[in-house]
Amino acid sequence: MTNASPWWDRDRYADRKPLLDLRRRSTAAVRAWFDAGGFAEVETAILQVSPGNETHLHALSTLVEGTGGIARPFHLHTSPEFAMKKLLAAGEHRIFTFARVFRDRERGPLHHPEFTMLEWYRAHADYTRLMEDCAALLALAAKAAGARAWSWRGRSADPCAEPERLSVAAAFGHHAGIDLEDCLPGGPHGAAPLAEAARRAGVQVAGDDTWSDVFSRVLVERVEPHLGLGRPTILDRYPLVEAALARPCLDDPRFAERFELYVCGVEVANGFGELIDPVVQRRRFTDAMVERQRRYGTSYPLDEDFLAALAAMPPASGIALGFDRLVMLAGGATRIEQVLWTPVPEA
Numbered sequence: 460m461t462n463a464s465p466w467w468d469r470d471r472y473a474d475r476k477p478l479l480d481l482r483r484r485s486t487a488a489v490r491a492w493f494d495a496g497g498f499a500e501v502e503t504a505i506l507q508v509s510p511g512n513e514t515h516l517h518a519l520s521t522l523v524e525g526t527g528g529i530a531r532p533f534h535l536h537t538s539p540e541f542a543m544k545k546l547l548a549a550g551e552h553r554i555f556t557f558a559r560v561f562r563d564r565e566r567g568p569l570h571h572p573e574f575t576m577l578e579w580y581r582a583h584a585d586y587t588r589l590m591e592d593c594a595a596l597l598a599l600a601a602k603a604a605g606a607r608a609w610s611w612r613g614r615s616a617d618p619c620a621e622p623e624r625l626s627v628a629a630a631f632g633h634h635a636g637i638d639l640e641d642c643l644p645g646g647p648h649g650a651a652p653l654a655e656a657a658r659r660a661g662v663q664v665a666g667d668d669t670w671s672d673v674f675s676r677v678l679v680e681r682v683e684p685h686l687g688l689g690r691p692t693i694l695d696r697y698p699l700v701e702a703a704l705a706r707p708c709l710d711d712p713r714f715a716e717r718f719e720l721y722v723c724g725v726e727v728a729n730g731f732g733e734l735i736d737p738v739v740q741r742r743r744f745t746d747a748m749v750e751r752q753r754r755y756g757t758s759y760p761l762d763e764d765f766l767a768a769l770a771a772m773p774p775a776s777g778i779a780l781g782f783d784r785l786v787m788l789a790g791g792a793t794r795i796e797q798v799l800w801t802p803v804p805e806a
Contacts (some may be wrong), residue, residue: 461563466683466802474591477800484603485786489577492599498553498579503542505559507764510534511541512744513703514671517563518759519572531595534759535561538779539578540704541765544647544733547582547775548768555579557782568794569725572803575782586732586776590693593720593728596780597691604789611723611788618722618789620690627678627697628714634679635660643713644670644700653677669750674701687721694719703743705731720780722788730778737769 464471488499510518516537522530536542539558558576566572581588597618601607609618631639635659642653650670657664662676686692695718699707703713713790716732734740741761748758788799796802 465804466796475797476794478786479800481604481790482651482786482800485600485789486782488599488603489596489782490616492595493555493579495713496553498555499551500544501543501551501554501556503536503539503556503558504664505534505535505561506533507541507762508533508764509541509760510537511518512747512761514747514754517565519561519563521587522787529717537562538576540777540779541762543578543580543777544772544775545765545768547580547773548771551580552773553580556562566805569784571783571795571799574795574799577780577782578778578783580733580777582773582775584776585720586730589730589776589778590622590624590718590720592778593693593730593780596785597722600789603678606789606791609723609788610791611622611725611793614684614688614723616687616689616691616723618691622693622720624693624695625686626695626714630682630686632678635662635677637677639698639703640713643698645786671700674698681751683726684724687723687725692721694721701749702731704734704740706734706736716776725784726781727784727788728778728780731776733772733775733777735769735772735774740769 466472490583491498492671494755497518506523509715510516518534518537520532523533524530536558537560539556539560543554543556546631556578558578559573560576561573563572579592584752601609601618607617607619609616631637637653637656642656644650648671650668653673654664654668654671657673660677660681662675662680664676668676686694696708696714697705697717699713699715702717705715705717708714708716718730720725720728745760783798786792790798
């Protein structure tokens, strides 16, 4: 998207109108699908005490004046996750939302400071059930677009094909030649084994990179470009350190019940078997905020109300899907602004 004319310029808007019509049809189809599955559509507050407690997540914040004229800091939510889990604690079982969410320092072909997250939860359901949901929603989007051949930047896939399910460890071995199980964190040498394996794979590593930094570099440079080609890919079983909100796998607690859905090399969704242990969750959040303070000089408060709700939350699985990206892929758009009704102007 260029700055040559505003998004509401009639010629420019006319170019985007077919994609916006696809967005409208896709939204209606998704709502109907969830309704048929017995889900309740919910709405969550945008202003939150905490925007989330991930190291690299940057929120937009404001002050809200309360009783006595005292201003209290609030944050525009980066996800409806905390609020939706509180609804599960309150007694809801199947819920979904189209949430407008906000993230700072994110802008590019696949990123926008304000975007739509389609998020849903299933109480008392294994996280593999969400993988089935993803396949169904891809087929819905393909039907709305009338296209079973999706492509982005030269990579193509059939969204209706049965997804490939691949563990992170297998993906690192196949695409980067790295034995991830031999390089997991917690050993006496810290990040060194993974860093050395990354260098051998041709990935540049800095001397002060943490284990997670190196992991992300390998994932982005060597693994992600190969995912979701020909058919969707479900990248499953992330290392536990890379899944702060997920529960450990029962058969191997070094890994977590976390997966991401990829189509045409693009990450579309991020799902979990949800962690509901408030003690463990508090520790993970605290560790992340210590690291955030070290890196960026800022941190976000913990949502004590959320941690309290976890103790009452039933076992559940939940997932967030980038709805704008789904429409982009289905409609053949090249930038996220093309599928947004009213894009945020460039700063």
